[in-house]
Amino acid sequence: MAKQEPLKILFVATELTPYSTVGGLGRVMFFLPRALMKLGHEVRIMIPRYGKIDLAKYPMETIHEGLEVPTDNDATPYLICNVKTHRLPGSPRAYFLENMEYYEKRANEYGYSDDPVRWGLLQKGLLAWLKENRQSLKRNPKSPAFVPDIINCNDWQTGLIPNFLKTIFKDDPDLKDLVTVFTIHNLNFQAHYDPRFVNELDRDDGRSDIPDIFSERFAKLNSMRRAIIYSDIVNTVSDKYSKEILTPEYGCGVDELLQEVRTKLFGIVNGIDYDDFNPKTDKLVHFNYDFRSLDKRILNKKELQSEFNLPVDEKIPIIAMSYRLEAQKGLDLIREVMEYILQEYSVQLVVNGDGDPQYKTYMRKLYEDFPDQVGLNLNANFSLPRHIFSGADMILLPSKFEPCGMVQMEAMRYGCVPIARAVGGLADTVIDGQSGFTFKKFNSLALFGAIVRALEEYKDSKNWRILVSNCMKQDFSWTNSAKKYEELYYRVLDLKRQQQQAKTHLI
16 A cells, blocks of 8 residues: 555544543544544544433434344344444544443443453444445445544453454455554553463463353453454554563563564554643643743742642742552652652642552641642542643652653643653653653662752752753654554555465465
């Protein structure tokens, strides 16, 4: 396929902002497809039609009613679904797989005992719908039915799609030519359970036949492993992470498999939307500014101090945390050093985020012990991060592992300097001494040293201003990331074409 020829790309995932957002996946599914659409490609996204989606706000059109989705179960051979659609201005069209029992009646996206069935239905439903679309196009070439060149699957919940296509549908005339890209957003989550802690009898080798979606064995499949085996291309959401997961330390039990397929493993750093995250125009920021008007940023710092009931003093450095409070984010290291930092330095700590109760308890204890230095918000708040990024001096990111991370890019856009561990996407985006302060070992002393270096540098206002300006000038736009995905798609299509030509030659 010539590079200039536009592609038809279908993303399938479990979240899509603004319809359904739990973590970063939903935002990626909003911004990346939109950036690819701006490059001239025909892009669509499919997620389940959860009951929480506001149909008054997002009115949907039914485009396929009564879709029979095979289950491979003798007692219940089919589940009936509908496919609906909605399109936001300036964004690709979204499709929603609708089923009363498994999606509409559920209050949340995740956390149900039958989640394997729910994701099995999504994946089988997608393929059943695409098969119907292909047949519709055969009957009427002018049909609006959509059939992609590329299916981009995301995380384990969609990891069986490549498996289905390479086994059950490998000779199906309607589906056999579909090409799959599998994106790993977090290798730590591979299935409905943790495959690293199962007995040998329940361990999934990744190659056995897929049972019916209601069976006990279906719930024990390692969908991540199967996606790595059967997809045409595998990519992670940062270049550094794609190399780290080849090692036992970060490979989560599949490092040897990834070593075997490393020729089809790539890494592309996620991006942020520079129109949305723009301190010069952001309506959530009290005082707008850019790198040429950093004096206005001081006004936001004072607003932030007031908002968290801290002493208003522009000279006191503010260290911020604004993300989910969990072990992955390095909270155990923070717990070992933060008390000493607050005792020994004139510094303020602002914490925003829900998460693990043990870390929330720790943060409350810090607040009780240092009420004039610590400000807390331990509930979900989607506007507060902008206030923090535009007012805090530093963002603390000592992650144990980090597939990509978007907080550091968002914070830098607003001139909030990262103190980060050089791991995964943090290593790809934060340059020590130029756009932040980094440390290598997952060690509390290493973190302590990085914080002290930052606090010492803060004392030199001229150098600090240059550092802030450097952060704001970084370019992690989705346009750059989308161009790399575009190259990846063309690469896999060329590879597929070469394989088909080789088979034809052998025949």
